Amino acid sequence: MRFMRFAPGASGRSHTLFAVTRCLPFLVLAAVLSIELSPVHTLYTGPLLSPAPALAAVTMGPFGTGGVALLATAVSAITATHNNVWGSEMVYANLLALLVVALASVATSAVRVRRDRELAQIRRIAQVSQNVVLRPLPARIGVVNTASVYLAAERDAQIGGDLYEAMCTRYGVRLIVGDVRGKGLAAVRSAAAVVGAFREAVHYEQDLAEVMHRCAAALAREYELLDRSQLQDPQELAEQFVTVLLAQVSDESLVELINRGHPPPLVMRERKVRSLDPARPLPPLGLEEFLSPPPICVETFPFLPGDRLLLHTDGVVEARNHYNEFFPLHRTMETLDGATPGEYLDRLRHALVRHAEGRLADDAAMVLIERATGGARRPFR
Known part of the structure; x- marks a missing residue:
């Protein structure tokens, strides 16, 4: 990382x-x-x-x-x-x-x-607190090669709320990428609660939806411990939430996704990039008290050998240049080369840095995975 x-x-x-x-x-x-x-x-x-x-x-x-x-x-x-x-x-x-x-x-x-x-x-x-939710990922986890990068916005000395993790389980490789609204120790506590629940649940829950439920429950318990008297505005509690994306890669050339209000991942096959948008959008974690989300549905997409999947936080796509233009992540990914996920992600990071011109408004995290097993290739439909 x-x-x-x-x-x-x-x-x-x-x-x-x-x-x-x-x-x-x-x-x-x-x-x-x-x-x-x-x-x-x-x-x-x-x-x-x-x-x-x-x-x-x-x-x-x-x-x-x-x-x-x-x-x-x-x-x-x-x-x-x-x-x-x-x-x-x-x-x-x-x-x-x-x-x-x-x-x-x-x-x-x-x-x-x-x-x-x-x-x-x-x-x-x-740094230690940040490493709780952003610990380094190995170059190979199960059936996927991995790479990750975290860019901290220099304009703010506070700790950000970005989180990610990837673990190899008996159900496949499971990943989480999330973003806590806000900064500081409160954001780190929320991120740590979600990541901690994920690390525990992925080994025991076969259903990916149950893993998401465990993360939501852990965040709800964390919010119960929140000292509401310290909130400057009563409405501030309603604005506390975490966007989360769960992914699971097994041996079946598929990737399973659950998206709770997070930027959709991008899959790249033969230098063609496609966004894996959820068919039924779900609200972020932490808003269950104010919204009644529909039942969680696990969505499945093809993920063949050689395919690459980029999971990222909104700090990437919201990076702007001096013309106030957003970072063209989709187009940039199609123009870059990289023999390994690490090389490719390093070039993507450089492109993001050049575009933002030293003015990254928010922390940005990216996790890139590549299926490393053999199998037939299939074009995008």
């Missing part, structure tokens, strides 16, 4: 900016020393030494900031000796200003380092 913070190019730019910023204090010291020791020296640059520790505090720890302050003091002493200005009020005033700025910068750096460590710990906890 690929897990990344969108967009990939931002990381390289950040590292470059960090390196340049870290060099600034030394560039200032070198510039001051060069000017003061120049034989045509006409400008007193002592006051420029004070910002050096402050610049160092942006990227360095307390010891590094203190080291820059000592270097600035040494440069001030060297230039004062070279220019024979010891005893001048201006020299002592600059040294005093440098001392004050240095102490403040060291203290500021210590606070920043502590907060950076706390933030890193929070991010590690968030």
Whole structure:
């Protein structure tokens, strides 16, 4: 599985900016020393030494900031000796200003380092929480080859509610892809409840519809534990739901699907892509209190050797470019090549990144499976 913070190019730019910023204090010291020791020296640059520790505090720890302050003091002493200005009020005033700025910068750096460590710990906890519902998929599960990717929208530091899982059972390979409305810990709790129920039910429930019922029941129990007093709007509870797509691939060259309000999967055969839309749409999980959904019906579609099936969240199809155009997922899939699901999905990810131009509005998850067993091929009807 690929897990990344969108967009990939931002990381390289950040590292470059960090390196340049870290060099600034030394560039200032070198510039001051060069000017003061120049034989045509006409400008007193002592006051420029004070910002050096402050610049160092942006990227360095307390010891590094203190080291820059000592270097600035040494440069001030060297230039004062070279220019024979010891005893001048201006020299002592600059040294005093440098001392004050240095102490403040060291203290500021210590606070920043502590907060950076706390933030890193929070991010590690968030990563662990995210891995509960987005743990890596192996390259081969039963009769299918698999690949997955998760793109996190950089505009929002909160944990998203996308989820997916694939497991090999005695009934075949079973998969789930879902999307929880909202973000943060509440979304993770809902996603974890659904994924946990799926992981347990797929091994014991032969009927795929019963697996969906178990997921719905787990989500209902999670909502019962929700502290309604923390909701800002009573209607907010009615807006809590999870879109879910269940799939089962067995040895019969078929794929069984149950779709509860989720974007339909796309099947690709010989570079032709078709959407597997549900014949009877069902509402998302969590809305049973407000809607009376019809009985769950498992829909079956051909899934032959070499066929590929893409399951995704709405963050993929809702990605827009600066012309406000949605990502053309269907058309893009027909233009891409890839010998393996991993290669193909990697190229699809790159196409999505290029289209969104670094402005992915929502987290996006994609799972691609390819039937790997032998059998006859059949064109789309």
